[in-house]
Amino acid sequence: MADAEDQVIVGLEVHCQLDTKSKLFCGCSTDYRSDGPNTHVCPICLGLPGAMPSLNKRAIEYAMKVAKALNCEVLNESEFSRKNYFYPDLDKAYQITQYDKPLAEGGYLEIESDEGGERKIRLTRIHVEEDPGRLVHMGNVERGKYSLVDYNRAGIPLIEIVSEPDMRSPREARKFLNKLRATLEYLSVFDSEKEGSLRVDANISIKGHERVEVKNITSYKGVEKALLFEVTRQKNLIRRGQRIERETRHYLEARGVTQSARSKEQEHDYRYFPEPDLRPLRVRSWLDGIVLPELPDARRERFMAEYGCSLNHARTLTGELKLANFFEKVVASDKPGLSPLASTWIADTLIGELNYRDMSLDNVDPAAITGLVLLLKAGTITDKSGVEVLRVILDQLLKGEMAETPDAIVKRLNLAKTAGDTGAITAAIEEAINENPKALEDYRAGKGGALNFLVGQVMKKTRGKADPAELNRMLAEALKKRGA
Amino acid sequence: MVTEKDVQHIAGLADVGIDDKELGTFTHQFNAILEYFDILDRVEGNGQATRDLYNILREDEIEPSLPQEDVLRNAPAQEDGFIKAPRVM
Amino acid sequence: MADEISFSPDDKYNAFLATCKRAPHGNGKLAGVAVAVKDNITTKGIETTCASKILKGYVPPYDAHVIGLLKAEGAAVVGKTNMDEFGMGTTTENSAFGPTLNPCDTRRVPGGSSGGSAAAVAAGMVRMALGSDTGGSIRCPASFCGIVGLKPSYGRVSRYGLIAYSNSLEQIGPLGKTVTDVSALMGVIAGHDRHDSTSLDKPYNHTPNADIKGLKIGIPQEYFGKGVDPNVADVVKKGIGRLEELGATTVPCSIPSMEYALAAYYVTCTCEASSNLARFDGVRYGPAPDTKKSWHDAYQEVRSAAFGTEVRRRIMLGTFALSSGYYGKYYAKAQVARENIKADFNRIFADVDVIAGPTMPTIAFRLKEKSDPLSMYLADILTVPANLAGIPAISVPCGKSEGMPVGLQIMGRMFEDERVVDVAYAYEQAVN
Numbered sequence A: 001m002a003d004a005e006d007q008v009i010v011g012l013e014v015h016c017q018l019d020t021k022s023k024l025f026c027g028c029s030t031d032y033r034s035d036g037p038n039t040h041v042c043p044i045c046l047g048l049p050g051a052m053p054s055l056n057k058r059a060i061e062y063a064m065k066v067a068k069a070l071n072c073e074v075l076n077e078s079e080f081s082r083k084n085y086f087y088p089d090l091d092k093a094y095q096i097t098q099y100d101k102p103l104a105e106g107g108y109l110e111i112e113s114d115e116g117g118e119r120k121i122r123l124t125r126i127h128v129e130e131d132p133g134r135l136v137h138m139g140n141v142e143r144g145k146y147s148l149v150d151y152n153r154a155g156i157p158l159i160e161i162v163s164e165p166d167m168r169s170p171r172e173a174r175k176f177l178n179k180l181r182a183t184l185e186y187l188s189v190f191d192s193e194k195e196g197s198l199r200v201d202a203n204i205s206i207k208g209h210e211r212v213e214v215k216n217i218t219s220y221k222g223v224e225k226a227l228l229f230e231v232t233r234q235k236n237l238i239r240r241g242q243r244i245e246r247e248t249r250h251y252l253e254a255r256g257v258t259q260s261a262r263s264k265e266q267e268h269d270y271r272y273f274p275e276p277d278l279r280p281l282r283v284r285s286w287l288d289g290i291v292l293p294e295l296p297d298a299r300r301e302r303f304m305a306e307y308g309c310s311l312n313h314a315r316t317l318t319g320e321l322k323l324a325n326f327f328e329k330v331v332a333s334d335k336p337g338l339s340p341l342a343s344t345w346i347a348d349t350l351i352g353e354l355n356y357r358d359m360s361l362d363n364v365d366p367a368a369i370t371g372l373v374l375l376l377k378a379g380t381i382t383d384k385s386g387v388e389v390l391r392v393i394l395d396q397l398l399k400g401e402m403a404e405t406p407d408a409i410v411k412r413l414n415l416a417k418t419a420g421d422t423g424a425i426t427a428a429i430e431e432a433i434n435e436n437p438k439a440l441e442d443y444r445a446g447k448g449g450a451l452n453f454l455v456g457q458v459m460k461k462t463r464g465k466a467d468p469a470e471l472n473r474m475l476a477e478a479l480k481k482r483g484a
Numbered sequence B: 001m002v003t004e005k006d007v008q009h010i011a012g013l014a015d016v017g018i019d020d021k022e023l024g025t026f027t028h029q030f031n032a033i034l035e036y037f038d039i040l041d042r043v044e045g046n047g048q049a050t051r052d053l054y055n056i057l058r059e060d061e062i063e064p065s066l067p068q069e070d071v072l073r074n075a076p077a078q079e080d081g082f083i084k085a086p087r088v089m
Numbered sequence C: 001m002a003d004e005i006s007f008s009p010d011d012k013y014n015a016f017l018a019t020c021k022r023a024p025h026g027n028g029k030l031a032g033v034a035v036a037v038k039d040n041i042t043t044k045g046i047e048t049t050c051a052s053k054i055l056k057g058y059v060p061p062y063d064a065h066v067i068g069l070l071k072a073e074g075a076a077v078v079g080k081t082n083m084d085e086f087g088m089g090t091t092t093e094n095s096a097f098g099p100t101l102n103p104c105d106t107r108r109v110p111g112g113s114s115g116g117s118a119a120a121v122a123a124g125m126v127r128m129a130l131g132s133d134t135g136g137s138i139r140c141p142a143s144f145c146g147i148v149g150l151k152p153s154y155g156r157v158s159r160y161g162l163i164a165y166s167n168s169l170e171q172i173g174p175l176g177k178t179v180t181d182v183s184a185l186m187g188v189i190a191g192h193d194r195h196d197s198t199s200l201d202k203p204y205n206h207t208p209n210a211d212i213k214g215l216k217i218g219i220p221q222e223y224f225g226k227g228v229d230p231n232v233a234d235v236v237k238k239g240i241g242r243l244e245e246l247g248a249t250t251v252p253c254s255i256p257s258m259e260y261a262l263a264a265y266y267v268t269c270t271c272e273a274s275s276n277l278a279r280f281d282g283v284r285y286g287p288a289p290d291t292k293k294s295w296h297d298a299y300q301e302v303r304s305a306a307f308g309t310e311v312r313r314r315i316m317l318g319t320f321a322l323s324s325g326y327y328g329k330y331y332a333k334a335q336v337a338r339e340n341i342k343a344d345f346n347r348i349f350a351d352v353d354v355i356a357g358p359t360m361p362t363i364a365f366r367l368k369e370k371s372d373p374l375s376m377y378l379a380d381i382l383t384v385p386a387n388l389a390g391i392p393a394i395s396v397p398c399g400k401s402e403g404m405p406v407g408l409q410i411m412g413r414m415f416e417d418e419r420v421v422d423v424a425y426a427y428e429q430a431v432n
């Protein structure tokens, strides 16, 4: 399909922290988030004079895993270089990164395109580099007073994954990012829940116009927002006949806007040269020894084949490692029996209820969902009661309480369907008909609304416990008896 | 030939500062030195550095970090465990 | 068992930047030996400045690998020695804390950049000292002060804790009055260090051996040609004559790539230095930047005030050589030149065991004699080839010219540090 005149073109540079134990070039622990500033630093990651880097093997292994999973070509020889620039968060005034000899080149990631179906987003390269420290800006946004630096983050291993400009909308960019995150999590090399573990720079242009680099996007949702802002901004400029400047812009997350970087930041002359304190890598042969786990696409196919999930449910369930694992735990005891209900209840209901409460799946015990699904499957409770049970569980967890079991909740709230207890339903039906002679008349006259009205009345009397199908059948019978 | 403007640009890139008094001298010296460096234009060869060492790696093991007071001791200005630095905004 | 030696020398040559009045020491091969350490080698708890105002007051929280080795063998680190700021110089006049004087003639420089270490040894204040050699910085002051200095093969001594000037060229090495002392100190500091990824597992366990019968010595014509003081050349030729008397034979040879060695050297070291010295911005250590200013302005203020002129000159040269569009012309070309120089040495070493010539083209300069940077750079022409190729080289005193010491330089095959030590030892034993 040929691109339209105002086609949006997006390429991403994604920086992900690799989940190693120690930093990229020193033995400092990477587990710094709950500790005070400058407590996870040593002469190497503080850039003290005389200190030298020692490369973490696991970081390279992790990056190789990613390269293999993303179908990249690992170069025969790769090398670290220095990227020289001054900034207070950069302890050595250069970043050790990879420049003309990255670890891997090429590769692709498949995403669901806006038109539906899968589309390959080509990758340019993957390289390994060190994270700088973290700056806290004192003063206000317009005019800083000074900066405070915490070097705990300095030296955390990153991989930078650079895509070709193959995405055609902000939405596709978000999908790319989600798919990438899922893949990295499946590989157990990345923890997306750690704050700041992923950062994105995006290149975005409208076909035929200059491109703009948007830096500093630090959240998954931020990518789509920042790019939507840019699309509107750029299209407006074009509509007014103005030129789009080739420039770097910063994304201001809090305000949801992008802002032009100052001219000094635009001039880059990083003076790259090979890092003389490290030796080159020749690790291509390691690829043979890397056994990849099942990746999101394969798992999605399996969920459809093995559990009969719909494409959409399978996509949702496998889109996050934790969710996929959760689903499989829920249905483990009876795959064919539980899967159809469980996939709907997890992919649709549970996710929705969690999002509504801003809760993480971590809190939820898969056994509780299994219990819930079993109750639904046995017809013990109605769908409506099922939602109520789920809400009770989540609300209890949210309050930090031990959640009751679904069985206990059903019992305590007396939510069990009155199915089987036909006496109670029959009584309620008789009552409802007797109390509403007008409805009986209407029904006799063939007015369809009358039946629904009566169903509602019976439901009210049975407090929702009656199974709707069963109720319909019994009501029709009772009406028939009365000659209707 | 480098000009005074070039030298000023380089001083800016290197953040070493330069004042007008020095500019002429530095420019003059740079031209003499760079002219001497031009002899490298005559060098022939394939350009690949030969390395005897590859894959020098360490295991992913945690080693102790410095005590925070040692980190901060040499920093001229600090605040609440952070190191104070010039503003960037 | 910890002990102490007291150390309060009369430092009339300004050899030391810091001394330890009471220096602890333990047991081992160097038990109780006073060792002076060049001030670009990091010492835990002892101010380490690289003779620069930008590190004034900086007290490292860690020891360089070699310092740990010294302490483990019982040596007493008695002080930090003066040097050209960050190693950038050939005279030790580029120190922010005043020049070191040559103990042989106080009107002259001791050479550099390890001038403080050489002067401390020459004046008898310490028996041995550590220096570092990026382009001759151990051998030059050894030659000018009349002592022995060894630049080890690249990778034999850990650079961890050596404040980098030019990583791909430099090595820490020993200075001493005798080859035996230099060899003993080398034995302590050599060996693999996992904190230096360029370090090799090539320990040095050697006792000097004066038997050089049958040794083949290459005499490169470039070491006796233009720019070399004829008197110095004569002294060195006589010295080589002594080696022949001891049973060695000499073979004339040529190092054609010498023609661009100095340019390759200065391009490499200034490029690497421009990056290495970028971290000195006053934030983590050093003089406080004005944090109310924007970072570039604040850094420029600190760096223009606290770096000396030669340091700023080299930083700018390197910044220029690495800047957009010039990498291929300068740094990349310099690395090709290095390969050619290595190839030249390999070719020569296929026929000879060592190469001999003068260490320096002249005797020690008078203070302030060299004011033009390029003419100063030219003085390194005979020492830089060993750094570019990574090979070991030693300077041993071989007589005098105009009453000042002259150094004989012996260069060897990669990792044959033991052999250059033996040749220097044979010479030393023969003349003493």
Ligand SMILES: [Zn+2]
Binding pocket: A023, A026, A027, A028, A040, A041, A042, A043, A044, A045, A046, A155, B065
């Ligand atoms: Zn560290």
